[in-house]
Amino acid sequence: MEYKVLVLEDNELLLETYEDFLSVHNCKVSLASSVEAAYELCFKQSFDIYLLDVKLPTSSGFEFLKLLRDSGDTTPAIFITSFSGKNSLKEGFISGADDYIKKPFDLEELWLRIKANIGRNRGNNDKVIYINDDFTLNIDRKNLIHKGREIVINLKDFELLHLFLTNRSQVVTKEMIEDKLWGTSEKANSGSIRVYVNNLKKILGKESITNIRSIGYRLEI
Numbered sequence: 535m536e537y538k539v540l541v542l543e544d545n546e547l548l549l550e551t552y553e554d555f556l557s558v559h560n561c562k563v564s565l566a567s568s569v570e571a572a573y574e575l576c577f578k579q580s581f582d583i584y585l586l587d588v589k590l591p592t593s594s595g596f597e598f599l600k601l602l603r604d605s606g607d608t609t610p611a612i613f614i615t616s617f618s619g620k621n622s623l624k625e626g627f628i629s630g631a632d633d634y635i636k637k638p639f640d641l642e643e644l645w646l647r648i649k650a651n652i653g654r655n656r657g658n659n660d661k662v663i664y665i666n667d668d669f670t671l672n673i674d675r676k677n678l679i680h681k682g683r684e685i686v687i688n689l690k691d692f693e694l695l696h697l698f699l700t701n702r703s704q705v706v707t708k709e710m711i712e713d714k715l716w717g718t719s720e721k722a723n724s725g726s727i728r729v730y731v732n733n734l735k736k737i738l739g740k741e742s743i744t745n746i747r748s749i750g751y752r753l754e755i
Contacts, residue, residue, distance in 0.1 A: 545587075582655075583609065666755050
């Protein structure tokens with residue numbers, strides 16, 4: 535899914551960092567180093583989220599967002615700033631911010647906040663299966679979340695884990711796995727099953743899945 539992101543920041547090096555990082559995550563990034571340039575971009579197109587610096591050459595990010603909110607713009611906005619005082623935090627939320635990150639910050643944390651804020655704005659109703667305190671499986675997005683961070687897994691690993699979770703504490707036979715992963719259109723391979731099981735063990739822990747000899751496997755978490 536492509537997100538359209540507007541970044542308002544007067545530090546050219548940081549602008550390049552945002553663009554490089556967000557482009558890797560399939561975002562279409564529009565950059566502005568001044569409030570005037572950001573206004574012009576907003577008039578031309580809509581965005582999924584705004585990433586806003588506070589201290590800018592001719593105005594402030596607070597004033598920029600307040601004007602947008604007064605015009606009826608409800609696009610999620612995250613302030614990213616070196617200001618750490620409570621008054622600054624309060625002013626940011628009064629101006630209409632959805633989130634606030636202090637510099638320096640972790641880019642992966644920023645990405646998680648971007649997805650969370652866009653999801654809330656869109657009314658995210660993804661179906662999620664709880665695995666344990668550390669892991670959840672997002673059925674709609676077909677990804678695995680570990681302590682808030684997305685883990686990239688291939689489709690067959692996802693399908694196998696989903697099968698284990700829907701048959702929790704029960705033995706999942708090799709035949710069930712073959713039907714789930716290959717159906718009738720592909721030839722199943724017992725060696726491949728072991729590979730996918732081991733992939734999940736590397737992520738969830740080696741004791742997470744038990745091999746029931748000659749029958750199948752059972753999820754233990």
